[in-house]
Amino acid sequence: MIKRSAALGLITVPAMSVLSACASGGDDDTKKVDKGEKSAKNPLAVNASAPLDVVIFDGGFGQKYAKDAEAEYAKAYPKTKGKIKHAATQKIQTVLQPRFNGGTPPDLVDNSGAEQMDFGTLVSKNQLTDLTPLLDSPSLDDPNKTVRETLRPGVVEMGQFDGKPVWILYYAYTVYGVWYSKTNLAKLDAEYPETWDDMLKVCEKAKKKGVAGWTYPGKFPYYLPFSLYPFIAKIGGRDVLDSIDNLEPNAWKNPAVKAAFEAYYELYKKGYILKGTPGLSHIESQTAWNEGNALFIPNGSWVENEAKKTTPKDFQMAVGAPSSLDKSDKMPFGTLWASGGEPFIVPKAAKNPQGGMELLRIMLGEKSTKNFVQQVSSLSSLNGGTEGLTLPPGLSSAQHVLEQAGKNVVNPRLQDWYVTLQKQQIGVGALGEMMAGRMTPAEAIKKCQKFADATAKDDAVKKYKHV
Template sequence: MSDIFKPEVDRRTLLRRAAAVGLLATPAMGMLTACVGGGGDSDDDAAEKPAGTVSATNPLGIKEDEPLEIVIFNGGLGTKYATDVDIPSYNKLFPNSKVTFSQTEEIATVVQPRFTGNNPPDMINNSGSKLMDQGALVQAEQVQDLTELFAAPSLDITGKTVKDTLIPGTVEQGTFNGKPYVLNYAFTVFGLWYSGKLFKENGWTAPATWADFLKLLDAMKAKGITPYGYAGANAPYYQYTVLLASAAKIGGPDILKNIDNLEPGAWTNDAVKQAAAAWAEVGAKYSDKAFLGLKHTEVQLKQDQYQVGFYPSGSWLENEQAKDTPAGFDYQIMPLPSVTAADKLPVTALYAAAGEQYFVASKGKNPRGGMEFLRHMLSKAGAVGFTQLTKTLTVVAGATDGMEISPGLTSGNKALVAAGADTFAFRFDTWYKKLDDELRAATNELMYQGGTADKFVERMQKAADAVKADSSIEKFSR
């Protein structure tokens, strides 16, 4: 049991925690104490003690014939990496363990009732527009501490622990108040994506300044192309990521740290306001308000048809659109243009971080097996297979050095090298789902519904202050 939770938690706090992640059934059923009870029960003991023999090939001491259940989000990365790479790797080492695999596009809809019923899967890929509240799950003691996983030897990188093989900052990205609970596996480069073919045909180059960016948007508009767009129905996260990335470039990475830490006035900082004003103009003049009702794949398809110029996204985009991308489209990524001449970070700075959440259910039937499955994902072979199938990097450092699988992956790698140490990320979206939900709505208002920068920052500051004042929400910091 994690020591960040007080053993003398009162009933009201437990009820709040349980309600936060849907662990309460009907009022007549009351609280599912088995789901959120204190330390010392048999489930916790099973998670803490090896069920099998600890050895060089079984460092986590899993019971070698214990069944394992995993659920993977079926989105931009697909699921073939799990079925074609990681499950075979796991079963090669543990052939008597039956691995039950399922996939879904709606993680919360499918998986959250399993937590309510005290029968969660062992390992879950918590992602997509309908993901579960990860911070609340940690708070409700539903998530396995991954310390043993990261301390275990790598599956196929000799002489190193799992943690030793990872890009610096990976473990910290999934840490909640000092304990690692989540593996963020895909290393994502986030920026503005465009067609290299379209740019070449029109003699366009990626702009470095905001003035040049707006000139290019005007040129696209003159060609009958919608210069910029994102999907308001299920992907406002894409747009708020670039908005906050612009704020970080204007005011420095502490802008995002202060937002994460719920610092007073973090959202009303001038850098956030300047970024919001700049992007509001893009939404008003260079996008299509009809995109408010579209899903991400619908807007992405329009870009593949050369109807949209720039699209904000992470490096999963190329793989997600593989079936619809015409030959020669040539996906390319560019960092966000400098909004002002006095930005604290250079134009090459990027939002780049470990992402795509995977966690082990502490109350699952086989939590040690869930951690072992993650160890296979974090092997060099697992990382290579993932990148080959998804065109996306993993957090296993250097695993795919020298690989040039696709234009988008190559472009992302070049942007990452150019950024050097000037990369940044935020974490509030996984810590506080209420803030994520509010920011999605506020971003749509700003970009597509006539919102203003002042209204945007005030709305978000009010939401952040409410989260900070809510004693039922566990607070995290970095």
């Protein structure tokens, strides 16, 4: 899936250097359509007859869900029928850069994929509309709740930079963790291990049957944090991850990091990692897992859709939160990482920004959300939206663990604040080396801290902090 590959850095483009040429900021009100009359049914004061221009990334989620939402928009505002321009592309930057430069961007953009425009550049050049009016408007299905109040934890914060206005609305919602097959665990007469001691026992049991305990994308070892980071938070508390995100001195030297690294390294030392894993891609490791060669794999909830071609019908895919290390853990079992995905933006220079925000409000309604869930096998950022639906096993499991987690959901920001640091340096340069046995936990921690310190001292890298 191109969208997912790009989001995880499997495809790289020099977005920063290209977009730096974009016209800076500016908001020519003479180009905007007149606002409509604000009312209970039209809280954003949408011009009921103005054209709407939408560009959607045509990747793993396709574009039909957006077209269906546009049809709902046309029902709400009949005079816009035939005036909604819909375009889909996998080359977001190539297609839209000239329009941003020329001051004629679309009204709503699904900014995703291999050519995703760099958010830091867009924000710093004042090219995005503050979405606070959307978030503070009444939700589509319950006027007594604002849109903000209907969203899952962390979604609003992900669209902020330094706690300032909300520039991005993440529409999809990803649950990360340790993925497994209930069928394959049952063959070992085992259940998902809630403690690390039990995890090791299950892996030893599997090893005796010729099955590896774990595999992961060794070519892209920044998948490891999908289960490792919430494991660190569970052991030491969410403040440990916050200090890492904030690039604080010695953050990686926290005892919780040491304990988590040593636990994962034990998987390697005891021979519980599938042979050849360091050389596997994400697709290859998922296929090996599907084939029953390994029990567990760190991943996100997109894996069910991405791996469906090789997943046996009786696989019963499921996801588990990180196992408990011991009774001294600061957070309870069930703590996991979940966060928004598929980022939507309303350009600052859009002619009809109210229309762009209103389409997002419609997309976050129950009807459009259920349509999205059914079409692409993913949760949306709407807190709910699956009532009455029959969900596939993996998605059903993801929703269950999310409900079980309650408030114990963490959202590390390193992967979207400092992409190079997270993926190439910490992921490949430290975690990948450690899990391949080429570096000890102590050496990996020292390396992570060195990389983080270098980023903190680099004046060319804009810094962000939890507020």
